Amino acid sequence: MPLLAFPAVFMRGGTSRAIMFHRKDLPDRAAWDPIFLAAMGSPDPNGRQLNGMGGGISSLSKICILAPSDRADADVDYTFAQIQIREAAVDYRGNCGNMSSAVGPFAVDEGLVRLNGDTAVVRIFNTNTGKSIRSTFPLEDGRAATEGDLAIPGVAGTGAPIRLDFLSPGGSATSHLLPTGNVRDWLELPGLGSIEVSIVDAAKPCVIVRARDIGLTGTELPDSLDANTAMLARLESIRRAASIVMGLTRTEQEAGQSRGAPAVGFVAPPTEASTLSGETIRAGDVDLTARFISNGQPHRALPVTSALCTAVAARITGTLVSDALQADPGGSIRIGMPSGILTVGADVARDSSGAWTVHSGAFYRTARRLFDGRIYVPRT
Secondary structure (H helix, E strand, C coil): CCCEEEEEEEEEECCEEEEEEEHHHCCCHHHHHHHHHHHHCCCCCCCCCCCCCCCCCHHHCEEEEEEECCCCCCCEEEEEEEECCCCCCEECCCCCHHHHHHHHHHHHHCCCCCCCCCEEEEEEEECCCCEEEEEEEEEECCEECCCCCECCCCCCCCECCEEEEEECCECCCCCCCCCCCCCCEEEEECCCEEEEEEEEEECEEEEEEECHHHCCCCCCCHHHHHHCHHHHHHHHHHHHHHHHHCCCCCCHHHHHHCCCCCEEEEEECCCCEECCCCCEECHHHCCEEEEEEECCEECCCCCHHHHHHHHHHHHCCCCHHHHHCCCCCCCCEEEEECCEEEEEEEEEEECCCCCEEEEEEEEEECEEEEEEEEEEECCC
């Protein structure tokens, strides 16, 4: 039986890679999941996705769907799909900040947006979160520039800078910046006791703990965390409990089936640490140290949406993240992570009623088209 073929583009965005589809080239949404799973090579009990385009880790198992927007405040609509590796599951609950950096260049190069001049400004509406993103990047002969001097941790070489401004990112999944109304909460974990956390929803809902409260330093690299199955199970228990408390799911079983949100991470004060490349991050070069688990796996950098949420939390007085700061950073927040240092801007303030509000979050990424053509999947 012949395979099904779909036009597609394969792109890197930040520290992630994804298959990019035009919405018009796909069937009705009810038929998306089996196509996406087959395209990535999931489910794969071996965890390698050799029968598809996936790379065996969450940051390399992603899909983006683009279409012209009917909204007056957007140029393109963008839907993100996180493809699970070992399970036959596709998660649409959140956005990917890294792949968001590829959306603007894709939209320009594919003719979804037509711009002139030296600089592109593409207004993106993310359907997963109902939030808007402004992508600004250089143009060269009417196409997205790729060559530039910006280096980002975790990606070899340099590229053209892409500035992403997440506009009013608070309440991306829960409609509230502080889903419980508190800057700190205590979670009861079945068989493990209680733990203090901060639950914040900006660009992506996150639950964050102190590294020392779970017996870690905050400087652990992914391989050591991956080998610590008991710690990963504890962090998953924290994630599931937070999912219920913030109203994303109703039961622990349901929370276990939705691994993409919330994200779970841990923070520590600025600490000297080694990176995956063997370089050393000096404590004085960062404002805090953070690690995140992404879809059950220790992330090799930081999910950008989770990093944005962490930077927002750092600006909210009383959160565990704010307490990890050794001094007021003044400008952007510099976060030490496994691949280096990620700098994130977060505009957070109290409104007239005293409630915390986040106006925007910003960071720079690079992106590159890797190839285009057709992707083939079985008809069944």
